[in-house]
Amino acid sequence: MIKRSEILHAAWAKYRETAALIGLAKFSRKHFAMNLRMAWAEAKTLAFYVALEAEEAAEAVAHPARADARAELVDLNMKDRWIPADFSRVSALNQAIAA
Numbered sequence: 304m305i306k307r308s309e310i311l312h313a314a315w316a317k318y319r320e321t322a323a324l325i326g327l328a329k330f331s332r333k334h335f336a337m338n339l340r341m342a343w344a345e346a347k348t349l350a351f352y353v354a355l356e357a358e359e360a361a362e363a364v365a366h367p368a369r370a371d372a373r374a375e376l377v378d379l380n381m382k383d384r385w386i387p388a389d390f391s392r393v394s395a396l397n398q399a400i401a402a
Contacts (some may be wrong), residue, residue, distance in 0.1 A: 305346050314342040372399040 318338040327334065363370035376396045379389055 305350055310342045310346050311339070313345070314339040317342065369400050372396045376400070 314335065315338075318335050321338065322331070322334065359370075373396075376393065379385075379393055379396070382389065
């Protein structure tokens, strides 16, 4: 859940930090608005990744075979050089995930 007070606190902290760096003598609404937009974007991104992680964890509990197949597929995709058996393994893993 996104907490507005934390977002506003983060925006003010970032505003004070950047205002000191660029030497703003008085309050700039435009500069604060930019920092507030950035704080909201960071909060939304964090909330998205938390929800995605929870969804993936629930999927792993519900379908452990699919989770294992996905993990093996990620490992195969990280390989620099593939051998012919890897191509057939990827096909088998994709079928296991789709099932």
